[in-house]
Amino acid sequence: xxxxxxxxxxxxxxDRHPAVHHLDGAVETGALVAVVGPNGAGKSTLFKGIVGxxxxxxxxxxxxxxxxxxxxxxxxxxxxDRTFPINVYDMVAMGLWRRAGSFGGIDRAARASIExxxxxxxxxxxxxxxxxxxxxxxxQRMLFxxxxxQDAHVIVLDEPFNAVDAKTxxxxxxxxxxxxxxxxxxxxxxxxxxxxxxxxxxxxLLAREPxxxxxxxxxxxxxxxxxxxxxxxxxxxxxxxxxxxxxxPSPPFSEAARAGIDPQP
Amino acid sequence: xxxxxxxFIAPFSEFEFMRRALAGALALALGACPIGVFLMLRxxxxxxxxxxxxxxxxxAVGFLLSGLNLxxxxxxxxxxxxxxxxxTGLVARTTELxxxxxxxxxxxxxxxxxxxxxxxxxxxxxLLHVLFGNVxxxxxxxxxxxxxxxxVTLIVLALIYRPLVIECxxxxxxxxxxxxxxxxxxxFLVLVVLNLxxxxxxxxxxxxxxxMMLPAAIGRFWARDTTLMIVIATxxxxxxxxxxxxxxxxxxxxxxxxxxxxxxxxxxxxxxFGRVGGLVRQAFPGRHLEA
Numbered sequence: 269x270x271x272x273x274x275x276x277x278x279x280x281x282x283d284r285h286p287a288v289h290h291l292d293g294a295v296e297t298g299a300l301v302a303v304v305g306p307n308g309a310g311k312s313t314l315f316k317g318i319v320g321x322x323x324x325x326x327x328x329x330x331x332x333x334x335x336x337x338x339x340x341x342x343x344x345x346x347x348x349d350r351t352f353p354i355n356v357y358d359m360v361a362m363g364l365w366r367r368a369g370s371f372g373g374i375d376r377a378a379r380a381s382i383e384x385x386x387x388x389x390x391x392x393x394x395x396x397x398x399x400x401x402x403x404x405x406x407x408q409r410m411l412f413x414x415x416x417x418q419d420a421h422v423i424v425l426d427e428p429f430n431a432v433d434a435k436t437x438x439x440x441x442x443x444x445x446x447x448x449x450x451x452x453x454x455x456x457x458x459x460x461x462x463x464x465x466x467x468x469x470x471x472x473l474l475a476r477e478p479x480x481x482x483x484x485x486x487x488x489x490x491x492x493x494x495x496x497x498x499x500x501x502x503x504x505x506x507x508x509x510x511x512x513x514x515x516x517p518s519p520p521f522s523e524a525a526r527a528g529i530d531p532q533p
Numbered sequence: 534x535x536x537x538x539x540x541f542i543a544p545f546s547e548f549e550f551m552r553r554a555l556a557g558a559l560a561l562a563l564g565a566c567p568i569g570v571f572l573m574l575r576x577x578x579x580x581x582x583x584x585x586x587x588x589x590x591x592x593a594v595g596f597l598l599s600g601l602n603l604x605x606x607x608x609x610x611x612x613x614x615x616x617x618x619x620x621t622g623l624v625a626r627t628t629e630l631x632x633x634x635x636x637x638x639x640x641x642x643x644x645x646x647x648x649x650x651x652x653x654x655x656x657x658x659x660l661l662h663v664l665f666g667n668v669x670x671x672x673x674x675x676x677x678x679x680x681x682x683x684x685v686t687l688i689v690l691a692l693i694y695r696p697l698v699i700e701c702x703x704x705x706x707x708x709x710x711x712x713x714x715x716x717x718x719x720x721f722l723v724l725v726v727l728n729l730x731x732x733x734x735x736x737x738x739x740x741x742x743x744x745m746m747l748p749a750a751i752g753r754f755w756a757r758d759t760t761l762m763i764v765i766a767t768x769x770x771x772x773x774x775x776x777x778x779x780x781x782x783x784x785x786x787x788x789x790x791x792x793x794x795x796x797x798x799x800x801x802x803x804x805x806f807g808r809v810g811g812l813v814r815q816a817f818p819g820r821h822l823e824a
Binding site: 319321336339340341343346347348349352353355366369370398399414 | 692703705708709713762
């Protein structure tokens with residue numbers, strides 16, 4: 269079993285203050301991982317590190333597939349200019365960037381795949397709508413359609429079901445499960461603990477420090493959740509330098525500890 | 534019939550300087566209007582204006598060194614534009630001053646330096662020429678340069694169109710799929726300066742940006758997608774050039790301001806009656822639909 273992502277004593281942060289501190293472990297190819305933790309736990313920071321938007325303060329991330337185009341990313345707050353005059357179809361078509369790039373044409377097969385993606389997220393008939401006219405849920409559906417077309421091996425979703433209704437999040441989670449079935453690696457930041465318990469085989473509980481990582485049932489215990497809640501959220505402005513040599517040894521998130529997790533659905 | 538001919542065609546068929554002016558104005562519209570649409574969509578409308586002033590000292594130094602030499606003034610203008618853009622970026626990143634304040638300080642300084650340099654050597658006629666341009670006095674060389682700039686603009690814009698649009702709508706997405714966003718933005722800024730230099734000769738440093746931004750704003754009131762917006766902007770820019778020259782010819786007013794005033798009139802009409810968000814449309818939206 270090869271790892272899609274491997275974190276080696278990874279520390280990510282801003283202005284030298286860690287937001288993710290000494291994370292070790294591996295995400296197997298085809299895994300469906302929920303990343304859970306309180307606000308400020310470093311979930312988004314971890315994802316930005318994975319897609320390469322921010323560079324590690326220390327340690328490193330090893331990607332099983334070196335091509336960055338094979339990681340698709342749905343940020344928590346997309347920087348989309350919603351007033352820009354562009355329609356839903358063109359927005360979804362951006363997902364074909366890897367195939368089409370700056371100059372490549374959109375041929376009949378590509379048009380068919382765009383239509384399929386729009387159909388899969390329930391946006392058929394919205395092709396000519398300006399993105400300014402979409403509701404929050406429709407916007408999220410559109411972004412999922414674009415993710416579908418990106419056809420990436422690793423998909424990183426930062427709180428994708430926030431601020432969408434139950435129907436929309438159920439529809440979109442169907443797509444997540446479809447990706448899982450296609451043996452794509454999916455990491456999803458989540459707040460709904462019950463939903464994670466019911467649907468995600470594997471969970472990483474993060475509170476700046478990694479609290480636990482493994483089988484969801486073993487990770488989301490009351491003790492672990494309490495420990496996560498207690499960990500201080502704020503940056504300490506006068507924090508001492510982190511003594512590298514005293515950094516905790518790799519937490520027990522090795523493959524052995526998670527043996528038995530079958531990333532297959 | 535003959536009056537129509539006299540009014541609309543004869544000025545151009547009879548006078549060569551009018552034909553040149555028309556060719557210059559049309560070429561200018563072809564290059565500058567698409568650029569203006571992107572400036573507007575990127576919320577950089579005033580950046581164009583500031584940059585138009587910023588290129589003045591470079592052109593002035595070129596003028597000081599070699600008189601009204603086209604190549605020297607163009608190169609100087611380009612260099613000054615980039616120096617101001619770079620200094621602005623540097624100050625905004627390293628100090629408390631934000632980008633807009635940094636740009637404002639440098640372009641005003643640049644404008645003052647430029648006017649001073651021209652007044653050192655040139656006459657008041659030269660100064661007027663630089664500030665207001667003279668579309669009626671375009672020589673072969675200048676005309677060719679404006680046309681070349683328009684061609685380069687259209688070709689480069691075609692090359693960077695897709696990354697530029699994605700970079701505008703969703704910069705975060707662009708960063709994760711490609712590194713082309715940054716270079717596309719840089720190429721776009723080069724095109725902005727290039728077209729300002731063109732506009733500089735025809736309309737002068739004060740009004741050069743008018744042929745960029747007014748047509749772009751007109752387009753915004755009639756189109757919901759970028760392509761149509763660019764087409765409408767370019768068409769209204771070209772129409773303004775033609776009508777402005779005619780008015781200038783018949784009424785004996787300065788040609789540059791006449792062109793911009795026509796564009797301004799079209800803009801006001803669009804503001805009132807535009808299909809997309811025009812004021813009249815907003816006041817009387819009609820009955821709402823069933824679904």
